[in-house]
Amino acid sequence: MQVKPTDSSSESASESIVTDGSGSKTSSFSFETSSSNIEVTWNERLRDFYEEFIYKPGLVAWDDRRTRIGAAIMFVYVSMGVIAWLGAWLGFYPEPTTNQAERGLQPFQTLDAPLGTTQSGEDVLAMAIHATPEMLIMVTAGGIFATGVAVLTGTLAGYKGGSVDRAVTSFSDVAMSIPGLPLIMVLAVVFRPRNPILIGILLTINYWAGLGRSIRSQVLTLREEPYVEASRTMGVSTRRILTKDIIPNLMPFVLVNFANAARYVVFASVGLYYLGILPSSVENWGLQLENAYTQAGALVGTGALYQLLVPMVSIMGIALSLILLAQGLDRVFNPRVRTRLAGESESVRSEETEESSKTEMMP
């Protein structure tokens, strides 16, 4: 292993240099460096990170059929997002506009508009595709905001306790008690947000509160764990305990809830666009649904039903993908399963071998 001088900003410094004012240097003892004065390289750190946070979880995740299906569906949406993004820049799959094709075409009649057109001649597939990037941004922004604020408030309240806990808990109680939909409707009407990131945040404006309370209770149990106690005894800073000891152990819970929050953003945004509360100039599947219902009369007769089905399938697909991913991630963070699938537990492996050999031996 290559040995590298420590930079002053490194948190795992093997020793710290102190000047006494006379210019002479003295070395002070550091608990962390007593066992080793060898520093790991960035490459090794990255490799460790990859191993711990990407490879192993990925292996476990990929072993679960639900995650595979969920990821495959999400890949389709990401591809749609890329097509729409490229389309906007390169004219690859153009944005929907009125009169881009013949009016009222049924699906599968022409390759120019494979899923048909509206009564204004807009390509229905283009409408679905070009709604995707904004939806993905909105979903990510909403999910990050909701889980981020929840983690921040939940860990702070749970770990610090006392007056900090009381203050943060009271704040989240207030946020939780405000009815979500009317609040969002009022804010949407006042601010008329058009930026998908803002819309995502707006939709989860008080969604974090319930999640924050759940995280707080998780933290209350984690803070009594021996390794956290040990860190406290050694005088490790609160910030470091939270970021290194507490939050990583919350990640399973957080990631599963991230997927749920994202699903909530999908449904909430579609609902608000459908109701005409969010501004109508942004492409969205909810707007497409609303247009199909109000302008094409998709529920009167069957002639325009396809205009309703395309956005419905889009919404169902992304919601299903998020549900499957959430369930798959739940498995990733189950330590027993994870260790077994990552091939680190001899006992489990031997149990499996025994079981399989028994099966093989059966007549």
Next chain:
Amino acid sequence: MVEKATSHRDILNRRQFVGLVGVSGAAALAGCTFGNNGGDGGGGENGRHTSYTNIIPKNMQWNPSNPSKLAEISGQVLFDAFAKYNFATSEFKPYAISDWEYGGNTFKMTIRDGLTWANGDDVTSADVATQLRIGLHTGETYADYTDSIETPDDKTVVMKFNSTINKKIVQFQILSGRFVRQKKSVFGEYLEKIKKNKKEGIRELQEFAWQEPIASGPFEFDSAGQQQLLLTLRDDHPDSKKINFGEYVFVYKDGNEAVQQALQNQTIDSAFSLFMPTRIVEELPDSVKQIQLPGNWGYGLVPNHSHRHAGDRAVRQAIQYVINRKQVMNNVSADSKQVPEIPIGIASSNQKQWLGDAMSSFETYGVDSSQTKKAAAVLKEAGYSKQGGTWTDKDGTAVKLPILVPSDWTDWNTATQTIVDQLTSFGFEATVDGRSFGNLQGNIWPNGDYAISAGGWLDGAPQGAYPYFSLHHQLVKNFRGFTYNYPAADQSRGGSRNDVTVPSRTGSGTMTVNPSKRLNEMATNTEEAKIKEIVVEQAWVTNQDLPMIPVLEKLEQTFLTAGDKWDIPKPDADVAQVRWANTWLPRMGEMKYTGN
């Protein structure tokens, strides 16, 4: 409240009732339900016409001076029209006012014999005069020229004017769209209050919600619940004998689509006005018939003349050049819309009649094409330039044109989206901005808080058929209170009735006119040549200055059920060419119940 009339039927319908109490019971029920005229003898559910309303019946009120929750269509069944304008004959058919006499500066009206209120009182000249006198204080247009309203006897009302008034204007303003509905015994006290303290009296009048109206029409108020309004046939109306069904019901339907579905499923028998695209009309049952009428109004754009770009005539002309009106019409519904041949303040079907040979000198701005070259030329001449595909003004500011539209007005949204696409491909930064109608009408339009808004560019039927009203609507005072800040407009619309300067119609130089003064001259003139001269001149002003941007004109769609349930005339029959056939035909004996 649950509707009384329906609730008992939910438990016990008429046939069950007959079975239980026998013939005498049935006779009692028929007598009770239909009054002395007896209906069809079928009674109950069989003798009922069901239509729709878009206001929750329990919240409705029938005071026409109070715009809040004012019942529109049921009011046309409960109250009698002064006269009915027929679009096929272009004439007024006498009704509650059986006769009228125009005398230049007087207008004498005679009330129909035998007309009574639902409480048994006669309809008298005092009732009609009370209503007209209230109008003098609440901004009715005839207030501008009416000196007095007199009642020489119980059946005669005479309006005296301060000068000679154009006969057509008097007829349209007094007779059209006016109903016998403000009974003196109910509204007289408000008139007295207004006389004592105008501001306070009008406030009280406009806050008065008349929720149990006294009818003057053939049906009277019975009950109003969350879902339906029940009206029952009177036995003392002059036309009751022509009506063979006992109940007229309005069920609450929220939105166009709900009504379309109800017609398709035949849960309602009629719809007075509805936007229905061709595809859905074609899918309706054969028994549902469509009657089309000129709307004399329709979708247009109302620019805010104080806006940096929409207020610039060059930008307005460029917009009008870029809009392909026929494409917009085809996207919305070619069957229920038409496009004006030239964009002016005169309804499409009247343009040739009024402009004659002068029509060729007017700018069409392209009926079925986007005339982008002409639009670009106009903009360049005014100092605009195109940078990076976007038009910018002299200061380098991009021309941003957000277009407000009521978010739940289906056809208007389609039209707006099409126009936005046309403007965007030309190089304007146009966007659709959908808001609730209530928000637009309550705050945004009156406050002038917009760049461009979708709005009606004509005055509406039937008076929209006469150029005075449509020109007045564009140049001086529009309805729905758009504060569009046009200099020639009324103060209440953000203007100051100023002069307007536009290019001369003769081809060189400019002409300066005062639209408000000229239209006033038209209103007080009886000389046809003079009237025509003013119409052509003011139409030219609207064509050049574009105070509003005309796009589409509506064909009203009324739906009636025929088949084995109702006997109705052919949709194009003269008698059906009125607003609205489902409330007028029963009075004429032309909508008979034939069901079992």
